[in-house]
């Protein structure tokens with residue numbers, strides 16, 4: 199097939215790539231999205247949309263349909279399972295900084311679906327499913343891309359390639375880029391349950407991060423379902439950890455019940471924290487999990503990918519309209535700085551807190567949390583960080 203020139207090709211139809219597509223189309227630029235799977239991912243991953251993200255989605259009319267499909271939780275809490283002590287954070291206190299003073303719990307596939315519904319029909323938008331990028335070469339002026347589709351391989355030339363192809367990014371690998379960082383010590387199991395935990399556990403609210411005697415769990419409500427996540431035993435394989443027997447025994451050990459639990463979905467994740475040295479390599483621009491991987495503690499990963507897309511398009515549109523492409527180096531500086539210094543720092547801290555089992559250390563963490571929730575100024579600052587409002591503010595201050 200003859201090479202064709204496209205202004206922007208996006209690799210991957212995840213939340214980051216699709217949000218970049220919306221913003222580019224809105225700015226009047228043609229976009230081609232290549233997605234290796236035969237449809238949008240429907241798996242169970244992100245569920246938390248933070249206020250800073252909803253603020254970004256709102257002007258495009260994307261926040262309301264998402265809120266409609268999910269569950270609002272105005273407060274979230276740390277809790278001790280045995281004593282039922284709480285440290286509750288009420289997002290009402292950041293109302294003057296956001297139009298959405300709550301956390302929205304909604305599966306990320308709803309976001310992807312809403313975005314595609316929004317884009318379909320636009321003459322500027324094309325999405326090709328079952329088209330997998332197999333080669334990408336930055337040719338100092340454009341990018342030569344090869345894609346595999348059923349029936350063969352073809353070439354495209356794009357002015358810019360946005361690599362939004364996720365944690366195992368093919369493009370990162372094709373460019374031979376190091377993805378510095380580390381695996382996190384604990385894996386994570388996530389279950390979806392239809393058990394009415396709200397009737398069983400006194401004081402439970404929409405989002406709960408809970409210490410048990412020897413570990414932790416999180417319990418988050420999405421409509422009438424609950425997502426229950428915890429660290430599996432390190433000596434268990436993924437297969438063992440996800441077996442009916444092990445899951446049932448773990449649930450019974452925390453929430454004894456005469457009835458067996460009905461598990462609607464189950465997943466096992468290895469967790470990593472990594473970041474590229476730069477988010478720009480010539481005409482290849484990285485966003486989302488392809489650029490950085492963060493612990494899910496705090497629910498930052500997908501939100502950060504959406505923020506990357508916003509920041510990238512803010513810089514790419516002037517370049518597409520004729521400005522010097524060095525502007526894109528600022529995109530990389532801005533996002534890489536806040537990812538490593540704010541988002542990964544907070545995610546790693548949350549991860550440390552939840553994994554802590556030493557009673558003395560837990561006591562120190564708990565006293566620190568009580569100190570924050572009992573002081574309105576500290577609570578507000580804490581919530582501006584955890585809601586990702588501060589990282590978006592800081593991004594704009596980086597020259």
Ligand SMILES: Cc1cc2nc3c(=O)[nH]c(=O)nc-3n(C[C@H](O)[C@H](O)[C@H](O)COP(=O)(O)OP(=O)(O)OC[C@H]3O[C@@H](n4cnc5c(N)ncnc54)[C@H](O)[C@@H]3O)c2cc1C
Pocket residue numbers: 209210211212213214215232233234235239242243244245246247306329330331332362363364365367368369386388467485486487488494496497498499500501502503
């Ligand atoms: C258990 C768990 C819970 C999480 N909870 C949260 C949360 O509450 N909040 C939050 O913000 N984040 C959360 N995250 C993280 C979030 O799921 C990811 O950060 C998010 O999916 C990243 O989006 P993305 O668009 O960058 O990549 P992805 O969603 O991975 O999308 C990448 C796309 O690229 C496609 N692709 C890959 N290779 C190619 C190729 N060669 N050619 C074409 N297409 C390709 C893939 O098929 C995929 O569709 C969680 C993650 C886990 C594991």
